[in-house]
Amino acid sequence: MSNNKFGLTLKNILLAPVRLVQYIWEAVSRIFGPSEDRYPATGVQPFEGEPADDKTDDW
Numbered sequence: 001m002s003n004n005k006f007g008l009t010l011k012n013i014l015l016a017p018v019r020l021v022q023y024i025w026e027a028v029s030r031i032f033g034p035s036e037d038r039y040p041a042t043g044v045q046p047f048e049g050e051p052a053d054d055k056t057d058d059w
Helices: 002-032
Strands: none
16 A cells, blocks of 8 residues: 555655646747637728827826
């Protein structure tokens, strides 16, 4: 029974670095991978407002 526990503990110790690298790799691939956003293609929208008046400088 104790030999089985030792084997499982040793296996978990050896797999810990592999799991850590896999965890970090998945995060890096999500950050630098292609976007998964599904926004509609709207194109350039025309400006429908009033241009700012250069005379008013009220900051």
